[in-house]
Amino acid sequence: MKNITQLALGILFLLICSVEIAHAQIEPQYNLYRLNPQVYNPMTAGSRGDTSEVFVMYRQQWLGIQGAPQT
Numbered sequence: 001m002k003n004i005t006q007l008a009l010g011i012l013f014l015l016i017c018s019v020e021i022a023h024a025q026i027e028p029q030y031n032l033y034r035l036n037p038q039v040y041n042p043m044t045a046g047s048r049g050d051t052s053e054v055f056v057m058y059r060q061q062w063l064g065i066q067g068a069p070q071t
Contacts, residue, residue, distance in 0.1 A: 035057060036055060
């Protein structure tokens, strides 16, 4: 009975750790959401009145690391 309890606790611990690892993946434009609200709410397109806006965004994080992501 003790072995089954230890096995169940071990499996539960591994599941909790794997969920946290999967949760670590974020959307690449999350830090720029104020500049591009259409990513999260498409209804905001055209909601700023009669003005036209063009956004050009470039971001490079983790400079010097080979294979670093770019948005």
